Amino acid sequence: MLLELKHVSQSYNSRTVLRNLSFALDAGEIGCLLGPSGCGKTTVLRAIAGFEPITNGEIILNGQQVSSPGFTMPAEKRRIGMVFQDYALFPHLNVTANVGFGLHGQPRTQRNKRVDELLHTVGLEGSGLAYPHELSGGQQQRVALARALAPCPNLLLMDEPFSNLDVDLRERLSLEVRDILKQQGTTAIVVTHDQHEAFAMGDVIGVMQNGEIQQWDKAYNLYHVPANRFVADFVGQGVFLPGKVLNTNQVEIELGLLYCEIPGNRTLAERKGIKCKNTTVEVLLRPDDIVHDDASPLLALVEHKAFRGADILYTLRLPSGNRVLSLVPSHHVHAIGEQIGIRLEVDHVITFPVDS
Amino acid sequence: MHHLPKSTVKAPTAGAFTFKFRFPSGWTITAIFIASLTLIPVTVVMCSLLTPEREIWSHLLQFQLPELISNTFWLVLGVGLGVVLLGVSLAWITAVCEFPGRRYFSWALLLPLAIPAYVTAFVAIGLLDFIGPIQTLAREWWGLTEFPPIRSRGGVIAVMTLALYPYVYLITRNAFSTQGRQALEVAQSLGLSPTVGFFRVALPMARPWIAGGAMLALMETLADFGTVAIFNYDTFTTAIYKAWFSLFSLQAASQLASILIVFVLVVLLAEQQTRTRMNYTQAGKHSVQARIHLSSTCAWMATGYCFAVLTLGFIVPVTQLLLWTLEIIGQDFDVRYFDFFWHSLILATFSALLAGSFSLLLSYSSRQRPGLALRIASRIATIGYALPGTVLAVGAFVPVAWLDNRLIAMGWIQTPLLQGSLMVMLTAYLIRFLAVAHSPIDSQMHRITRNVDEASRSLGISGSRLIARVHLPMLSGSLLTAATLVFVDVMKEMPITLMTRPFGWDTLAVRVFEMTAAGEWNRAALPAISLVLIGLVPVILLTRYRSR
Numbered sequence: 001m002l003l004e005l006k007h008v009s010q011s012y013n014s015r016t017v018l019r020n021l022s023f024a025l026d027a028g029e030i031g032c033l034l035g036p037s038g039c040g041k042t043t044v045l046r047a048i049a050g051f052e053p054i055t056n057g058e059i060i061l062n063g064q065q066v067s068s069p070g071f072t073m074p075a076e077k078r079r080i081g082m083v084f085q086d087y088a089l090f091p092h093l094n095v096t097a098n099v100g101f102g103l104h105g106q107p108r109t110q111r112n113k114r115v116d117e118l119l120h121t122v123g124l125e126g127s128g129l130a131y132p133h134e135l136s137g138g139q140q141q142r143v144a145l146a147r148a149l150a151p152c153p154n155l156l157l158m159d160e161p162f163s164n165l166d167v168d169l170r171e172r173l174s175l176e177v178r179d180i181l182k183q184q185g186t187t188a189i190v191v192t193h194d195q196h197e198a199f200a201m202g203d204v205i206g207v208m209q210n211g212e213i214q215q216w217d218k219a220y221n222l223y224h225v226p227a228n229r230f231v232a233d234f235v236g237q238g239v240f241l242p243g244k245v246l247n248t249n250q251v252e253i254e255l256g257l258l259y260c261e262i263p264g265n266r267t268l269a270e271r272k273g274i275k276c277k278n279t280t281v282e283v284l285l286r287p288d289d290i291v292h293d294d295a296s297p298l299l300a301l302v303e304h305k306a307f308r309g310a311d312i313l314y315t316l317r318l319p320s321g322n323r324v325l326s327l328v329p330s331h332h333v334h335a336i337g338e339q340i341g342i343r344l345e346v347d348h349v350i351t352f353p354v355d356s
Numbered sequence: 357m358h359h360l361p362k363s364t365v366k367a368p369t370a371g372a373f374t375f376k377f378r379f380p381s382g383w384t385i386t387a388i389f390i391a392s393l394t395l396i397p398v399t400v401v402m403c404s405l406l407t408p409e410r411e412i413w414s415h416l417l418q419f420q421l422p423e424l425i426s427n428t429f430w431l432v433l434g435v436g437l438g439v440v441l442l443g444v445s446l447a448w449i450t451a452v453c454e455f456p457g458r459r460y461f462s463w464a465l466l467l468p469l470a471i472p473a474y475v476t477a478f479v480a481i482g483l484l485d486f487i488g489p490i491q492t493l494a495r496e497w498w499g500l501t502e503f504p505p506i507r508s509r510g511g512v513i514a515v516m517t518l519a520l521y522p523y524v525y526l527i528t529r530n531a532f533s534t535q536g537r538q539a540l541e542v543a544q545s546l547g548l549s550p551t552v553g554f555f556r557v558a559l560p561m562a563r564p565w566i567a568g569g570a571m572l573a574l575m576e577t578l579a580d581f582g583t584v585a586i587f588n589y590d591t592f593t594t595a596i597y598k599a600w601f602s603l604f605s606l607q608a609a610s611q612l613a614s615i616l617i618v619f620v621l622v623v624l625l626a627e628q629q630t631r632t633r634m635n636y637t638q639a640g641k642h643s644v645q646a647r648i649h650l651s652s653t654c655a656w657m658a659t660g661y662c663f664a665v666l667t668l669g670f671i672v673p674v675t676q677l678l679l680w681t682l683e684i685i686g687q688d689f690d691v692r693y694f695d696f697f698w699h700s701l702i703l704a705t706f707s708a709l710l711a712g713s714f715s716l717l718l719s720y721s722s723r724q725r726p727g728l729a730l731r732i733a734s735r736i737a738t739i740g741y742a743l744p745g746t747v748l749a750v751g752a753f754v755p756v757a758w759l760d761n762r763l764i765a766m767g768w769i770q771t772p773l774l775q776g777s778l779m780v781m782l783t784a785y786l787i788r789f790l791a792v793a794h795s796p797i798d799s800q801m802h803r804i805t806r807n808v809d810e811a812s813r814s815l816g817i818s819g820s821r822l823i824a825r826v827h828l829p830m831l832s833g834s835l836l837t838a839a840t841l842v843f844v845d846v847m848k849e850m851p852i853t854l855m856t857r858p859f860g861w862d863t864l865a866v867r868v869f870e871m872t873a874a875g876e877w878n879r880a881a882l883p884a885i886s887l888v889l890i891g892l893v894p895v896i897l898l899t900r901y902r903s904r
Contacts, residue, residue, distance in 0.1 A: 102546030
C-alpha cells in the first residue's frame, strides 16, 4: 500500500468535517474522490498533502506515518505533488521556471533535461519561454501538471483539476492526463464533483457525503451495485419503485418479478431488514433496466423525452402513476402522450429498505 | 467598450438619439476642458524649466540646489526603504500568520493613515526635543545628556515612514491575502519550507503591489511640505515656499517647481508602469485559507511588533495630542477656533462638490465617447494626485495672474481680481484631488454596462430619465465615497492653502502650521486633533469596504 488512511477524522471549530475515513491506494493506482460540493473531499486532499491537521486516526504514506492527532509532517517534507483547481501558476515565472521550480538543488543541466522531458510529455514543447497569462486554460492546466510531476512525487493530488475548462476540453484532457499518469507510473488522487470525470480517470472511486466515504469501489460497482441510497442517487440516473419481497431471491414490482441469483454479487438475503417475506422494499431501476419492446404487453405513457444523439431518454408513466426512465436507441421516435411497450431487463437487482 | 448595435440607435428612443446627435463632441470637449485644468499648470511650470533665468539659476546652483537634491535623494531613499520594510512585514504577518490580536491589528494598522504626517512630526518633536518630556525625564532621573538630535535626517525619515507605511501595507496585504497563502502551499508541495517559499514565491509575486504602494508613499514624500517644514529639513517644497513668501520671487519658485516636477513625473511614470503589471499578475483566486500557526514565542513577537508600530504611529501621537489639547482647551476653544473650522469646512465642502461633479463628468464622457482622445484626457486629468501642492500653487497662480494683467491692460478691471480670490485655491485643490474622486466613480461607472442601458431602453426609459433613474442611483454610493475622500484630503491640505489663500482665510491646517512654526506644540494640538478625527472617516470607510 502506498497510501493508507485509517479512521481519519477532522473537526474545525467543533464542526466535524471528516468522519472516520478509511481507504488505501496501491502504487500506480489512480483514486477519485467524488461528491457534491461541501462534502469534505477537498479537506481529505489537504489533510493528505499536510496542509490540514487531523484530529483522529492516521495517514500512512510509503509505510511512514505522516499525520496523526497532534502530529503533522510539514507538507514540504512529504514529496506530495499537488495540482490546484485554479492551477496557481507563478505569474512572475515563465513556463520553464514554473516547471523547474520544484527541482531546486539539482544541477542545471539535469534540471533542464527533466523540464524538457515533461514539457514534451504534456505536449508543450516550444512554450517554455511563455508566461502563464499568455497560455490558454488547457495549456495552463498542463503546465500545472508538469510542475507537480517534475520532482517525481510519491503521490499526486489533483483538486477539481478540470473544472475551469469547457466540457469538450475537460473530457479530452481527463483521458490524456490519465495516460500521462499511467505512463509515468504516478499514484494519484483526483477530487471531482463530476462523475464522468471520475469514471474516466479513476481506477477506484470513493463517493463522499457529509465527510464520510459512502462507498470505495470501482466505477462499475458504484453504478450497478451501489452500497446505499445516496450512492444510487448520486451516481447515474434512476428511479426507485416499491417492491415486495417474496422470498430470499425474488422481488415483485408492478412491472413483474425480479430474480436475483447472480453469483458473486450480493443477494437480497444479505441485505439487512429484507430477509423476511412480504417486506416492502425500494427497488432501484436504471434507465438501461427498462427496455423498449413494441411486442411487450406492458404499456407505459411517454411523459417527457430528451434527445441525446445516440439515444433518447424517455420518462414514462406507469398505470400506477409511478414514473420510470428508459434509454432507447434514438431511431425509436415516439410522441409525448403515446403508449409504448416496455419490458424489464435487470441484471443487478438493487433494493433498499423503505425509509420510515 | 462596444459601439451600440444599430437596432438600439434606431429604436424609437428619440431622447437619447437626438441628444447625441445635436452635440456630437460635447462629451469630448468637456473632458478636454477638465484635462486642460491640469495640463495648463503643469505646462506653465515645465515651461520655466525651458526658459531658465541665468541669475536665478546661478544663485540656485551655488547655494541651494546641491543641498536640496541631496536632501530629497536621502529622504526618498530612506522613506522608500522604511515604508517597504514596515509595510511588507506587517502585511505578511497579518495576511498569512495567526497570532494573538491579528484580526484587530489587521485594520488598526491602517489608523496612522488618519494622522497627517505633519501632525506626527510635531508630536515627535514636542516629545523628543531637548526641552521635551522624555529628554527632561532622562536628564533628571539618569543624568543622560547625550541624545541623537530629533531634528535630523533620520528623524524626518522615521516620522514619514510611520505616517506613510499604510500605503504599502494596505496594497500589499491585499496581494498577500489573495495569493500569498496559496503560493506558499504550492511551494510547499514542491518541497520548499514556508520561509524559503516567502522569499522565492510570495515576495516576487507581490512585487508589483509593493512597488505600487511604495510609489504612492514616495509621491507623498516628494509632495510633503508640512513635515519637512517642521523639521527645518530643506527640500524643494520648502524652498518653493520660501522663494514665494520670503523672497517674493515667483520666478525662483517656478524654477524650483520645474525641477521638482521632473522628479515627480519620474515617480509617476514608474507607478503607472507597476499598475499595468498588476493587471496580468493576478494569480489564482481566493482558496481555502489556512493560516500559519506560529510557535508561541514567535506569535507573541508578532503581536509585540504590530503593537509597537501601532503605538508609535497612532496611540502615542493621539494621546499626546489629547493631553496637549486638554491643557489649552479653555483658552483656545473659542471664536477663532470656530473660524478656522468654518473655513476648512467651506473649502472642503466646495472642493468635494467640485471634484465630485468634475469626476462624474469626466467618467461619463469616457463612457459616452470611448476612444483614444478620452483615454488621454482622463489620464492627464487624473495625474494631479502626484503633483505637490507647492507646484500646483505656482502653476495655478501664474496663469491667473497673467489673466488679471490682461484684463487690467484691456481696461476691464482696475485692480487684480482673480489672483486674490478663492478661485486659485479651489482650482489647485480640484487638480490635486480630482484623481481621488475619479477612481471610485470610474470603477462604479464601469459596472454600469451597455446592457443596463439597453435593458432600460427596452423598458422605455432613456435620455435624461435614464440618467436620473438608473445611472445616478447606481453611482450614488461611489459619489458619496468620492466626496468624503476629497473633503478629508482638503481639510488636511497644507501647502496650497498656505500659498494661495485669500487674506483672512486661515484654516485648521494653517493654524497647525503657524503654531508649530512658533514652537507652540500644545496650541497646535487642538486643530490637529480635529483633523485626526475627520481623517478617521475614510479609514473607517476603508476598513468597512475591506471587511465586506
